Amino acid sequence: MLDTDERGEPITREPGTAEELRRFRFSRLGPKGPRTGEDLRAALAAAITDAAAAHPDTDIPAGFTYLGQFVDHDLTMDRTETQLGSEVTLDELVQGRSPALDLDSVYGRGPRDPRDGRFYDEDRVRLRMGATIATSFPDERVAVDLAGFDLPRVGGTGGTLADRRLPLIPDPRNDENLAVAQTHLAFIRFHNRVVEHLALAGVSERRLFEAARELVVKHYQWMLRTDFLPRVVDPAVVADVFTRGRRFFESPHRGRRPTMPIEFAVAAYRMGHSMIRAGYEWNRVFTTGGPGPVASLLLLFTFTGVSGNFAGGGVAELDDPNSGTVDRLPTNWIADFRRLYDFTESGRPDLAPPPGAGTWPSGSTRCWSTRSRSSRRARSPGAAPRSRRSRGTWRSATSRGRRWWSWPAGSRWRGCSARPR
């Protein structure tokens, strides 16, 4: 299987027993159809990248988009390394994640694994967390480092700035944008709280990690079953699958080993890309009427360790992985999930959005296009390798309705934002 050695160089090696059990491959659900004609594909690409077209936001709360992306990264990762233009068969498309909703994107191979032990605290039970860095904008409330509110990062003094910013999590895709990064962090925090809860309830040290993982995974699956899926799929279809069983998922040719249907990974589940918005009511700072602008997509890429520099600037600066001087999330960028989900549905008044929290007006989100992403290689047979570091891929499509925000020297960020019109 594909892997990297201690110096990060790609190698192939025999899979271990546990890896063998968790090694999945892509399968195909339906028959291979004819290739779509060039005209139709061009028309589709034009429609997707038409910045002037109205793309009203869904009424699904914005946070679910990134819970959806987190689920994508927990289920599927095409790790095929091929040359541009070479043919890749279905069997050669290596699936790098277990399609079992088991949070392997959070736990990796567990705290005792020689490679993945670095994701864990010294107690080998809790997952590591990072601390944010104090900043001055907009007031003294953010002038403090906050432990537990950033992803754990390589840090230290060695390597380049980009190396030090890298997240210490099994799947670096979860630091591609700040919304998915803070979602990943929420799962780390949940695991650590469950550990505390079980320890206080008397669960032995020996069983603590496995007991906590099991509880977290079951909550995760329950949440997806009862809350996420009925929002993105017709609830009648969800009910049908859970009462009558699944009929299409496992490939009959592969015995009992689960596989990832290519139609799901490369087509159907990418429906999440159409849920992405141009801007977000992020927290008390970056919101409509706040001291900062609404959090544009570019800003959500800027404030990550994998795509951004935690400092600001535009696309040009982000193209230099070592730009900026900051190596972790500034405190003013911690997500306020009360603005991204509707927790009042759970009947918890303490989780209601703060008074005056704005909502993103419909029709004001036509700022960004997916043009540069569609120019990236499609992860399908015949495609070229992905670069090791995934850079920010979003570019503005039009200057209409946008403003560049620049801030006084010493401010930690500036960026592009679509303002409500």
Ligand code: HEM
């Ligand atoms: C700002 C948010 C997002 C960005 C920038 C993004 C970008 C990307 C990129 C660059 C790829 C790999 C390149 C390719 O295969 O074409 C990809 C793959 C994928 N994305 Fe997204 N995505 C986002 C959100 C989402 C969401 C919300 C979902 C689903 C709810 C999703 C589902 C998928 C899936 C299923 C794949 C294929 C994964 C694989 O098998 O390797 N993405 N995305």
